[in-house]
Amino acid sequence: MAHKALLALLGDTLSSKSDSSGSSSWSDLSSIRSEFSEDDDDEDRLFFPLMQYLIRLKRKRVDDYLHIIESWTDVEFRNRLGLSRKIAYSLIDDLEKSGCIANHKFGLKPLEPRLCFYIFLSFIANTEPLTPIATRFDISISSTFRVIRRIVAWILTKMDEAIKWPQDISDYRTICDSFHSKTGISNILGVIDCTHVKIEKPKNAREYCNPKGYYSIVLQATIDANLRFTNIYCGEPGSTSCARILRKSPIYHTASQDQSVLFPLNTFLVGHSGYPSLTWLVPPFRENKRLTLPQREFNTLHAATRKLSDKAFNLLKSRFKRVKLFTVYRNVAFITDTIVAACILHNYCIEESIFLELNAGA
Template identity: 70%
Template sequence: MQQEPQLLIMLSESMLSSSEESESSSWSDDCNVKHESEVEHEDLEDENDDRLFFPLMQYLIRRRRKRVDDYLHIIDSWSDAEFKSRLRISRKTALRLIDDLEKSGFIASHKFGLKPLEPKLCFYIFLTFIGSTEPLTPIAGRFDISISSTFRVLRRVIAWILTKLDDAIKWPQDYSEIKSICESFHEKTGISNILGVIDASHIKIEKPKNGREYCNKKGYYSIILQATVDSSMRFTNIFCGEPGSSNCTRVLKKSPLYNTAIQNRDGLFPHNTFLVGHSGYPSLPWLIPPFRESKRLTSQQREFNTLHTSTRKFSEKAFNLLKGRFKRVKVFNIYRNIAFITDTIVAACILYNYCLSENDHLEDQE
């Protein structure tokens, strides 16, 4: 292989640096290349610069596109098992979602900087981000795109996934579905009429500006994900974004689920169905915490508490599966934009449910 001229290498590094800066300004930024008619009256020195500039830009475009194509080729060369292990969903599920993303219009078809933003590229960037705790810098380097551009890609893909919220995370409505969930819970726990388990999980974040509000009882900064889970560990309702200092009751009462249940209990919990929650939740007609431990508890009440504890493991396992599949949900290092963090967590919940619907399970979580 012939070595590149030293001057070309130096100029290419300079142009790559400047192109990264231009990428961060806009989704539609293109290189500011002058047309021949605009340089007719410029001096000889400028003409010589342009003679070098145009071939160099063509070289850079080919070079950077090749690096991106090479990495996409590497991903395509992975076995199905390796693809699933690295990107946390199956190749079949990914390709189906990429096809939907392409039809959605959320990813512009024009060029972005020096390379086109293909839906496939954008979705792989998102999967790499959501499936790990890597900072943006190595992810951006791997896909040969600037950090600011990578962040915009993530926001676009997340915004698209959020449009699937109502289809992916649904409260049970049909009688047959409600009956099936209750029967499944009864078979697994021994308690009748359970429609779901409610619980909350703290998502670790970096200290925000109003850090005191987000510092939880364990001493770290977090936002809270409240969720109800059915007997298949599927999320049926989520509420995310409350600061870590809030307790479960406060989060519950701020959630739309609480307001809807107060106004229309029979519509949300027909046939005397209810949720199960830990002792931090209030006792309500549709939410049953365990009996508070005391020496006065009867043997039946103690037995109920034992069954109650085993039932709550459904929500614990669902949160563990979510964080195990999409490791970004474990901790958001560096990021302090609460809205972005909240949207990312919700998107992860949507994708988690979507994978369950596709029978897309991870072997390392079985």
């Protein structure tokens, strides 16, 4: 009977408390067993109070871990979950208002927005499997994965506001001025580059095996002087070259149709030597032992500028370690969406850093 299964579960719960509560837990269990030996009416009479008791125990375990998270210092919070407490609280408020997470309870677990968001952050900020995450939050593995997918889908709705191309001439000039002050090159609007995200061996393994010998999905991004992502394109297999990914990306098609839409005022991107030379994309001069001194100087500045993309990708993967490696997961669409969600959160972190720097300098 369901009652007997419930009694067994209650026995496990009480036995785990016996060290701290002495023999009283066992005496409580004995009395409960004697009650369950009565007729079916008595069992029915006790079933729902027992369910309520177990619900309270589980809720307490969840509340205890949420309390642990809230007790972390700001530095601990950021190191463990990837985001500052301020950003996390702001996003939790937005999540509550969005209606994406229902207010009612499923099973024995209250599925509140704060709980769901912390589950998601625990997943994306680490490379550990789902089992320890589910254990900490006292939720099933399948429910944990459903929560993560739902939060990822919700974060993707914020992409247009978080990752955006310069909107007006003042934005273009601000970005170009920032690059010029850091690199000495005028009219740079961004650095374009790709990074590989390691995945488990997929079904069509050959397509996803990159030149370095492991399986991956490629993230293409343009990065401004402050390490913000201004455009991303994600999901191509690891064997695809950067030049081919560029030609398949929306930014290439838009710029090919009308360059002035994305690159007014003679602005351009810089990229490594694997990219084609275009009116709006400038790779370094190819080394042929006949470069002039100005060309060599330009290449030196160009290389220093491209390091910004390495810095941005390293920052992304250090904050959200899941982007380093997706173990177990073979659903390419889910992996791609999670990488994009991490890029969105990355930009929130960069915006906060810029705000803090401006206030510190004021």
